[in-house]
Amino acid sequence: ATGFPLEEVIDGLVKKFNADMIVMGSKGATGLMRVLLGSNAVAIINNSSVPVAVIPENAAFAPLKRIVYATDMNSYREETKTVAMFARLFNAEVKILHVLSGDTAREIDTGSIVNELIGMTNYERISFEILKGNDIAEAVDTYVTQTNADLLAMFTHHLDFYEKLFGRSVTRRLAFHTRVPLLTFNKTTLE
Numbered sequence: 368a369t370g371f372p373l374e375e376v377i378d379g380l381v382k383k384f385n386a387d388m389i390v391m392g393s394k395g396a397t398g399l400m401r402v403l404l405g406s407n408a409v410a411i412i413n414n415s416s417v418p419v420a421v422i423p424e425n426a427a428f429a430p431l432k433r434i435v436y437a438t439d440m441n442s443y444r445e446e447t448k449t450v451a452m453f454a455r456l457f458n459a460e461v462k463i464l465h466v467l468s469g470d471t472a473r474e475i476d477t478g479s480i481v482n483e484l485i486g487m488t489n490y491e492r493i494s495f496e497i498l499k500g501n502d503i504a505e506a507v508d509t510y511v512t513q514t515n516a517d518l519l520a521m522f523t524h525h526l527d528f529y530e531k532l533f534g535r536s537v538t539r540r541l542a543f544h545t546r547v548p549l550l551t552f553n554k555t556t557l558e
Contacts, residue, residue: 374410389419421549431457435516437464451488463495466506520550
């Protein structure tokens with residue numbers, strides 16, 4: 368398939384073989400930062416009709432016990448249904464994380480949200496955490512590390528959340544936990 372964009376070739380293969388997921392490796396000292404902002408990886412994630420798993424070079428295989436799902440709260444109900452379906456396969460805990468910017472005074476009733484999500488998904492291993500901080504990437508990274516997460520899940524829509532989360536600059540310093548795989552779902556394929 369010479370001459371065609373890589374993301375179109377890969378998505379063509381996904382459709383041809385009826386694949387359920389794309390799995391990619393990441394390599395390099397910058398871990399997920401390079402993968403997320405590398406032009407090929409961004410194009411694949413943005414164009415994919417199936418979930419994309421990005422596995423860091425230093426990842427060690429471990430059963431999935433704890434999934435952190437980072438959300439901007441725009442579509443968390445539908446997204447939680449998807450994450451819960453995936454988590455159920457492993458009987459994994461789903462820890463939903465939303466980071467509020469430091470000057471936001473909004474109060475969120477996490478208890479009510481959790482009860483609603485458990486009822487909606489019929490999956491009880493769900494919790495919800497709100498953190499405050501101006502650096503969303505740092506807050507997510509810290510939470511993933513502190514909770515000993517086995518996987519970080521995110522949803523995209525033409526990478527608007529990634530741009531908000533990681534910034535546009537490839538040189539921005541971000542010490543993302545290099546041993547935790549990332550699972551992305553393209554919002555446009557879930558609509």
